[in-house]
Amino acid sequence: MSCTGSSRATLGDNRGLERKIAIVDEAQCIGCARCIEACPVDAIVGAQGYLHTVVEDWCIGCELCLPPCPVDCIDLASPTRTWTPALKGAAGERGRRRQQRLRASTVQSHDAESRKSILAALLERK
Numbered sequence: 663m664s665c666t667g668s669s670r671a672t673l674g675d676n677r678g679l680e681r682k683i684a685i686v687d688e689a690q691c692i693g694c695a696r697c698i699e700a701c702p703v704d705a706i707v708g709a710q711g712y713l714h715t716v717v718e719d720w721c722i723g724c725e726l727c728l729p730p731c732p733v734d735c736i737d738l739a740s741p742t743r744t745w746t747p748a749l750k751g752a753a754g755e756r757g758r759r760r761q762q763r764l765r766a767s768t769v770q771s772h773d774a775e776s777r778k779s780i781l782a783a784l785l786e787r788k
């Protein structure tokens with residue numbers, strides 16, 4: 663697997679177009695992690711406060727990571743490796759797992775009556 667940076671397209675919608683990948687200019691990256699939040703297939707690795715990079719074989723070229731970058735350090739480039747059906751399938755699987763993860767972490771809001779009950783119970787404890 664090779665690591666580079668960037669590209670544009672949603673899962674599988676770049677048929678007939680030359681595939682591009684995202685590339686991070688690591689000298690400019692400030693480690694804000696906004697690109698990681700935007701990537702639908704978890705193709706970016708890094709941690710808050712550290713430089714980030716794109717895994718070339720995982721990038722589907724959707725470009726969703728470009729707009730959130732506050733220092734505009736993500737660009738598109740031609741891939742150096744062949745995009746295979748296996749890699750495409752793996753990207754789809756990562757996308758599905760990401761969706762599951764996001765759904766699982768959704769904060770459930772309480773309705774108005776529940777909020778009143780919770781608040782009343784909290785006040786009674788004082």
Ligand code: SF4
Nearest residue numbers: 669701721724725727
């Ligand atoms: S959001 Fe992810 S898949 Fe899309 S171009 Fe950026 S790194 Fe590649």
Ligand code: SF4
Nearest residue numbers: 691692694695697731
């Ligand atoms: S959004 Fe840009 S600056 Fe922030 S971590 Fe990603 S590449 Fe680095």
